[in-house]
Amino acid sequence: MDPRKLAPTLRDVATLAGVSTTIASRVLNDDPVVRVRDETRARILEAAATLGYTPHGVARSLRTSRSDAIGLIMHNLTSPMNTTVLDGVRGRCAEAGYVTLLADSEQLATDSGRLRSFLARGRLDGVILHVGHGYHDKLIADVSRHVPAVLVNSDGSGSVPTARLDDVAAGRTATEHLVALGHAAICFIGGPAEAITSLGRQRGYEEVLREAYPDARVDVISAGWTDELGEDAARQLLSRPQLPTAIVVANAVTAAGVLTVLRQAGINVPNDVSVVGIHDAWFAKHLAVSLTTVRLPLFELGAMAADLLLSTLAGKPTPMNALIVDPPPVLVVRESTAPPRPASHA
Amino acid sequence: MDPRKLAPTLRDVATLAGVSTTIASRVLNDDPVVRVRDETRARILEAAATLGYTPHGVARSLRTSRSDAIGLIMHNLTSPMNTTVLDGVRGRCAEAGYVTLLADSEQLATDSGRLRSFLARGRLDGVILHVGHGYHDKLIADVSRHVPAVLVNSDGSGSVPTARLDDVAAGRTATEHLVALGHAAICFIGGPAEAITSLGRQRGYEEVLREAYPDARVDVISAGWTDELGEDAARQLLSRPQLPTAIVVANAVTAAGVLTVLRQAGINVPNDVSVVGIHDAWFAKHLAVSLTTVRLPLFELGAMAADLLLSTLAGKPTPMNALIVDPPPVLVVRESTAPPRPASHA
DNA sequence: CGACGCTGAACAATCGATTTCTCAGAGGCT
DNA sequence: AGCCTCTGAGAAATCGATTGTTCAGCGTCG
Numbered sequence: 001m002d003p004r005k006l007a008p009t010l011r012d013v014a015t016l017a018g019v020s021t022t023i024a025s026r027v028l029n030d031d032p033v034v035r036v037r038d039e040t041r042a043r044i045l046e047a048a049a050t051l052g053y054t055p056h057g058v059a060r061s062l063r064t065s066r067s068d069a070i071g072l073i074m075h076n077l078t079s080p081m082n083t084t085v086l087d088g089v090r091g092r093c094a095e096a097g098y099v100t101l102l103a104d105s106e107q108l109a110t111d112s113g114r115l116r117s118f119l120a121r122g123r124l125d126g127v128i129l130h131v132g133h134g135y136h137d138k139l140i141a142d143v144s145r146h147v148p149a150v151l152v153n154s155d156g157s158g159s160v161p162t163a164r165l166d167d168v169a170a171g172r173t174a175t176e177h178l179v180a181l182g183h184a185a186i187c188f189i190g191g192p193a194e195a196i197t198s199l200g201r202q203r204g205y206e207e208v209l210r211e212a213y214p215d216a217r218v219d220v221i222s223a224g225w226t227d228e229l230g231e232d233a234a235r236q237l238l239s240r241p242q243l244p245t246a247i248v249v250a251n252a253v254t255a256a257g258v259l260t261v262l263r264q265a266g267i268n269v270p271n272d273v274s275v276v277g278i279h280d281a282w283f284a285k286h287l288a289v290s291l292t293t294v295r296l297p298l299f300e301l302g303a304m305a306a307d308l309l310l311s312t313l314a315g316k317p318t319p320m321n322a323l324i325v326d327p328p329p330v331l332v333v334r335e336s337t338a339p340p341r342p343a344s345h346a
Numbered sequence: 347m348d349p350r351k352l353a354p355t356l357r358d359v360a361t362l363a364g365v366s367t368t369i370a371s372r373v374l375n376d377d378p379v380v381r382v383r384d385e386t387r388a389r390i391l392e393a394a395a396t397l398g399y400t401p402h403g404v405a406r407s408l409r410t411s412r413s414d415a416i417g418l419i420m421h422n423l424t425s426p427m428n429t430t431v432l433d434g435v436r437g438r439c440a441e442a443g444y445v446t447l448l449a450d451s452e453q454l455a456t457d458s459g460r461l462r463s464f465l466a467r468g469r470l471d472g473v474i475l476h477v478g479h480g481y482h483d484k485l486i487a488d489v490s491r492h493v494p495a496v497l498v499n500s501d502g503s504g505s506v507p508t509a510r511l512d513d514v515a516a517g518r519t520a521t522e523h524l525v526a527l528g529h530a531a532i533c534f535i536g537g538p539a540e541a542i543t544s545l546g547r548q549r550g551y552e553e554v555l556r557e558a559y560p561d562a563r564v565d566v567i568s569a570g571w572t573d574e575l576g577e578d579a580a581r582q583l584l585s586r587p588q589l590p591t592a593i594v595v596a597n598a599v600t601a602a603g604v605l606t607v608l609r610q611a612g613i614n615v616p617n618d619v620s621v622v623g624i625h626d627a628w629f630a631k632h633l634a635v636s637l638t639t640v641r642l643p644l645f646e647l648g649a650m651a652a653d654l655l656l657s658t659l660a661g662k663p664t665p666m667n668a669l670i671v672d673p674p675p676v677l678v679v680r681e682s683t684a685p686p687r688p689a690s691h692a
Numbered sequence: 693c694g695a696c697g698c699t700g701a702a703c704a705a706t707c708g709a710t711t712t713c714t715c716a717g718a719g720g721c722t
Numbered sequence: 723a724g725c726c727t728c729t730g731a732g733a734a735a736t737c738g739a740t741t742g743t744t745c746a747g748c749g750t751c752g
Contacts (some may be wrong), residue, residue: 007467009709011709020733029710034731035728037731054492055709056466057468058407058408058468059468059709062707080426087424099463100448103446106373121404122404127735255634260636286606287629366702368703371740381698402738404706408737447719480752658723
């Protein structure tokens with residue numbers, strides 16, 4: 001009824017093959033140092049096969065002090081962007097033979113008991129933290145005190161290796177597109193004020209704006225990463241006497257909220273206002289107006305974070321900062337951007 | 347430099363407190379059977395605190411044959427629906443003191459080595475499988491042979507406890523709405539042909555349609571769970587001589603694709619065609635036309651799956667089927683549905 | 693006064709695999 | 723014949739915690 005109770009151990013294999021666990025272990029692990037008669041080796045392999053032997057991961061971990069597991073602490077898994085990063089991490093770790101444990105940053109940050117049990121010694125070889133805006137210094141410190149850690153798109157104050165998107169380039173790409181179309185009154189709707197990714201994108205926006213119009217007005221609204229906060233930001237914009245002619249939104253989810261509120265207010269995108277969002281998420285083409293975006297290499301970001309950690313675990317020297325520049329930001333033009341309407345002289 | 351090497355063991359605590367590891371362990375675990383002098387107990391607790399002792403999870407697992415970890419095998423984590431299920435599972439497991447290991451069903455199904463290392467004996471107390479359409483019988487069998495398993499929204503042929511949404515009710519709710527508006531020519535765009543969730547929703551659709559119009563034509567198109575497949579289905583619809591007046595789409599992501607293609611073709615939603623999507627995802631309100639949806643309790647689905655597994659692990663009797671009926675399907679009306687245009691006599 | 697029962701705590705086995713030694717025997721060499 | 727060197731393999735320690743069993747000491751009771 002329950003074959004789990006009967007799971008064969010190494011000893012069972014050894015007994016069946018008529019050898020000691022020592023050689024059985026060596027043969028099954030392809031120990032290069034071992035010297036075994038071919039005939040013995042064959043007997044062991046056959047015994048393992050007949051029994052359907054699977055090594056006991058926990059016992060092995062205890063002995064070798066490796067768990068082949070890495071922890072992934074993430075915030076807001078509901079965001080499609082974060083899921084893509086997750087995929088990148090998971091893919092690379094799986095290739096390297098590691099399994100991935102997932103935890104939620106909010107829970108861990110507030111419940112130290114849970115953090116302890118997540119980190120319980122020996123269970124994790126390393127941890128990747130993707131915790132969003134910088135509220136989590138303590139969490140980062142707690143984790144990295146216990147196991148090797150790397151950060152993703154977060155501010156680690158330089159104490160922990162970090163993988164980052166090229167946010168400045170992303171902000172530049174978005175803004176350059178609008179400037180090229182002829183826009184000058186461009187607003188930037190950012191993420192949370194403290195988020196370093198948002199700040200980077202904002203810097204790209206400011207750079208391009210200043211380069212094009214030395215005395216242009218930098219016009220920034222802090223929103224957040226959700227569609228609701230995008231709606232709020234758009235309403236704030238609508239309450240002004242005059243709208244900008246174009247908007248850079250630091251995040252596509254936020255941009256979805258912006259577009260919806262503009263539509264509800266009867267503002268025509270792109271004729272009245274152009275909108276560019278950062279992150280070419282799948283839903284961009286399906287929004288109220290299909291959204292022009294800047295595609296960033298999120299999967300590669302996750303993979304790079306995994307690489308940083310794996311390289312640390314392998315004892316190789318690891319850079320403290322990895323900026324993902326390889327697929328550079330790519331502009332994906334859709335319907336939400338157009339040249340500004342010629343000034344009406346009426 | 348590296349305090350990890352020095353992580354204190356139970357023996358260290360015992361030595362510092364001047365006792366044996368036996369009592370140290372018993373005191374630290376609040377063993378109810380133990381009899382200890384209060385003074386001794388205090389010494390042990392103090393020693394543990396000074397040393398910053400954390401139990402070694404792996405060693406404990408080996409001894410107790412419990413890992414306090416459950417595995418979650420999922421397909422298509424990019425879907426916001428699946429992420430919500432994931433949140434439900436993770437939340438409930440965390441409450442119960444379990445950590446969650448995540449793996450991808452496609453990878454595991456194709457790479458048996460990876461599956462083995464994921465399941466490596468002793469590492470997981472149980473597994474929750476959310477593998478979508480029924481391609482994965484072998485995976486399910488492989489997993490459940492090794493550890494207790496439960497299924498989510500999948501077809502397990504009754505051998506494994508399964509948590510399910512009330513798909514029939516969802517299909518009914520969507521279709522009833524359209525019938526109430528006066529529609530009769532209603533098309534159903536489903537998921538993959540084998541997906542039991544899609545089949546359930548389709549059955550709800552057929553039931554309501556037949557109840558309202560005994561000789562109505564059941565009109566079903568098989569698509570899939572992605573926006574691209576929704577686009578394909580919509581194009582297929584457009585190639586017909588006559589469009590239906592309303593469409594039920596088995597999934598909101600698919601519906602996004604449908605709406606976009608209809609918009610591109612100049613079809614007015616809801617005036618020419620009404621559309622209802624199942625799953626009230628966040629993006630529904632931001633689509634080409636804001637989408638009327640049926641909200642299903644996805645978080646609760648995940649939580650229920652976790653409950654099934656936890657109850658099995660606790661040795662309690664566990665139902666083989668759990669249908670989530672508690673928050674029933676809720677219709678969320680937006681702009682994509684309206685009464686059919688009166689037949690034009692022109 | 694000796695057997696008995698508690699109290700408080702230690703001993704030692706165990707979980708399953710890895711790994712460092714150790715070692716018997718065969719064969720080669722002088 | 724005696725010594726050495728390989729070859730092939732086993733014995734036993736170890737990883738860190740849990741737990742069934744044992745045990746010393748002390749008070750009690752008949």
